[in-house]
Amino acid sequence: MKLKDKVVLITGGGSGLGREMGLTFAREGASVGVNDIRPESAQNVVTEIERAGGKARPFVADVSSSAAVRKMFADFIAAFGTIDILINNAGIGRTRDTSEVIPTYQKTDEEWHKMLATHLDSTFYCTREALKVMIPKQSGRIINMGSVAGTTGLAFASDYCAAKGGIIAFTKSVAREVVAAGILVNCIAPGFIDTPMTAFIEGEFRQQLVAMTPMGRFGEPSDIAAAALFLACEDSKFMVGQVLSPNGGYVI
Structure with missing residues (x-):
């Protein structure tokens, strides 16, 4: 087993x-x-x-809140004693309950701040708390979830693209800062993956995205989990500050 006795926290881990x-x-x-x-x-x-024989515990918190993140980490360390791997995965795909695209000039202040808080603020808050544990023990892995939206840009998603682009830049900065402490920080930038977050993408819009992906399909969650496992284990011990992008060729 590649992660025997390691302790991992995954934000947005419920789906x-x-x-x-x-x-x-x-x-x-x-x-x-x-x-x-x-x-x-x-x-x-x-x-x-647990039914599959593994060990896990739930930690309910809104990670866009600094105070909620501090409490979650206190509870996490009390439960597990340490943290070896942090995966900053929490996110949202849209701020309105509609599949209609929202032009930038129609986005509200509240929608803009909600998108950045859910993605970018949470990544900072959780990373800050994890580093307080990882730096003293001189080891750790942090994996941030970016997106092709942050590498190539998507029309009508300026808030989401800004958040994901910020996460990618944040990854590179922190990676340089803590590598000497034995902590490796990297990023995954998925393409379009079949998940509940992309379920609203349907009809002609979905067909267009599939057509723009050379592999001719959306990815599967296991494609991203495999990349995360690689970045979390010893197979990636020379990887730092990198952006892995399983995207089916959507961005080459």
């Missing part, structure tokens, strides 16, 4: 990519903290992991 990473990491021997803002979602994934 989609977070759920898949949690199941994958548990199979590889890690103890998994499953964070989600929805108690039932976090508990459902914990139950899945």
